[in-house]
Amino acid sequence: MKTPLLIVAAAAALSSCTSTAVLPGSDWTTAYYDRNGDGRVDYALYERRDVHDAGWALIDSDFDGRYDTRATVGAGSVLSRVDRAVPTGVPITPGSPIGGGR
Ligand SMILES: [Ca+2]
Numbered sequence: 001m002k003t004p005l006l007i008v009a010a011a012a013a014l015s016s017c018t019s020t021a022v023l024p025g026s027d028w029t030t031a032y033y034d035r036n037g038d039g040r041v042d043y044a045l046y047e048r049r050d051v052h053d054a055g056w057a058l059i060d061s062d063f064d065g066r067y068d069t070r071a072t073v074g075a076g077s078v079l080s081r082v083d084r085a086v087p088t089g090v091p092i093t094p095g096s097p098i099g100g101g102r
Helices: 002-015
Strands: 028-033 043-048 055-059 066-073 079-085
Touching: 043 066
Parallel strands: none
Antiparallel strands: 028 043, 043 055, 055 066, 066 079
């Protein structure tokens, strides 16, 4: 019975180094940005439709194709570490996400 124990231990180790953030539902908007102009998404901004400056962002800070930071939007921004591939084939919003991306 060593195999099930190893699987549980491996799952626990992996879950401790990855994000548990859940993607938002239909009452949220999502805007994808390409800050360095390489054609690949490196910033995603999630905002509630009915609340301004309330949401969060996923950021690929080193432009390696993986989000590495999750930041809450608004006063008292909180940063946390994530590890998630950036999406492909999504519409990229022109401009900068700084200042709400509008
Ligand atoms: Ca980019």
